[in-house]
Amino acid sequence: MTTTTPNRPWRGVLVATALPLTDELAVDYDKFAEHCAWLVDNGCDGVVPNGSLGEYQVLTPLERSKVVETAVAAIGGARVMPGVAAYGSAESRSWAEQARDAGCASVMLLPPNAYRADERSVLAHYAEVAKAGVPIVAYNNPIDTKVDLVPELLAKLHGEGYIHAVKEFSGDVRRAYQLAELAPELDLLIGADDVLLELALAGAKGWVAGYPNALPAASVELYHAAVGGDLATAKKLYEQLHPLLRWDSKVEFVQAIKLSMDIVGRHGGPVRPPRVPLLPEQEAAVRAATEKAVAAGLA
Numbered sequence: 548m549t550t551t552t553p554n555r556p557w558r559g560v561l562v563a564t565a566l567p568l569t570d571e572l573a574v575d576y577d578k579f580a581e582h583c584a585w586l587v588d589n590g591c592d593g594v595v596p597n598g599s600l601g602e603y604q605v606l607t608p609l610e611r612s613k614v615v616e617t618a619v620a621a622i623g624g625a626r627v628m629p630g631v632a633a634y635g636s637a638e639s640r641s642w643a644e645q646a647r648d649a650g651c652a653s654v655m656l657l658p659p660n661a662y663r664a665d666e667r668s669v670l671a672h673y674a675e676v677a678k679a680g681v682p683i684v685a686y687n688n689p690i691d692t693k694v695d696l697v698p699e700l701l702a703k704l705h706g707e708g709y710i711h712a713v714k715e716f717s718g719d720v721r722r723a724y725q726l727a728e729l730a731p732e733l734d735l736l737i738g739a740d741d742v743l744l745e746l747a748l749a750g751a752k753g754w755v756a757g758y759p760n761a762l763p764a765a766s767v768e769l770y771h772a773a774v775g776g777d778l779a780t781a782k783k784l785y786e787q788l789h790p791l792l793r794w795d796s797k798v799e800f801v802q803a804i805k806l807s808m809d810i811v812g813r814h815g816g817p818v819r820p821p822r823v824p825l826l827p828e829q830e831a832a833v834r835a836a837t838e839k840a841v842a843a844g845l846a
Contacts, residue, residue, distance in 0.1 A: 559592030624650030
C-alpha cells in the first residue's frame with residue numbers, strides 16, 4: 548500500500564538507506580540498487596540516500612552523486628529523497644540541484660551544522676537551497692547538529708515557502724501538537740524509530756526510517772497500524788521491535804542496523820572510519836534482539 552502522493556512524495560515509509568560497502572570499504576552500487584528495490588518490494592514507499600545512516604560525510608563527491616543516480620535507476624526518482632546536507636549553503640544547493648537533475652522529487656536538508664547557527668542563518672540557509680527548485684524536507688536533529696528547529700522556527704521556514712515537511716528527531720513528541728497549531732500544512736515525519744507510535748498518534752504523515760533496512764515488512768505493518776489507529780496491532784509490534792528501534796537513537800545506529808541487516812541475510816557490511824565496529828557487548832545485544840525478532844516471524 549503506497550501512501551506517497553505525487554505532490555507530497557515524502558509521505559509514507561521512506562527508508563534512510565544504509566550503504567553497502569565491500570570488505571575494502573568501497574561502495575557496492577549493485578548491492579545498493581538491489582537493496583532499494585527490495586525495500587520497495589517489501590512495502591516501503593521510497594528511500595532517503597546520503598543521510599547519516601548512509602555515511603554521506605565520508606563519501607567522495609563522485610560516490611555521493613552515484614549513490615543518488617543508483618537509487619533513481621533502481622526505483623525511480625519519485626521515490627528518492629536524498630540528503631543534501633553540507634557545511635556550506637552553496638554546497639547544499641549544488642547537491643539539491645544534482646538531485647533535481649537526477650530526477651528526484653524532493654530532498655532532505657539539515658540546518659547549518661558547521662557551527663551553532665542562529666535563526667537568521669538558518670532562514671538564509673534554507674532560502675539559498677530552496678533556489679534549486681526542488682521541495683525541501685527539513686531535518687531537525689539538535690542532538691548532532693546543536694541547531695534546534697523548534698516549532699516556531701519551522702513555522703517561519705514553512706511560511707516563507709522554504710520547506711514542506713520536517714523529519715523530527717528531537718525525541719520530544721510534545722512538539723507535534725504545537726507544530727500542528729502553528730503550521731497545519733507542514734507535514735510531520737517521524738524521524739526517530741523509537742518514538743514512532745507516539746508521533747504516529749500525534750498525526751505524523753510519514754516516517755524517515757532506519758530499521759526497515761533490516762525488517763521492512765514488519766516495520767511497514769507497524770507504521771500503517773499506528774497511523775491507521777489499529778492500536779492493538781501497533782502496540783504489540785512496537786513492543787516486539789522496540790529493542791531494535793531504540794538503536795536508531797544511539798551513537799552506534801549505523802553499525803547496529805548494518806549488523807541486523809547481515810543477520811537477516813541482507814548485506815550490511817562494514818562502516819567507514821571514523822566509525823568503528825560495535826563493542827562485543829553491543830554486538831551481543833543487537834544480535835540477540837535481531838534473532839528474537841526473526842524467531843517471532845518479523846523478518
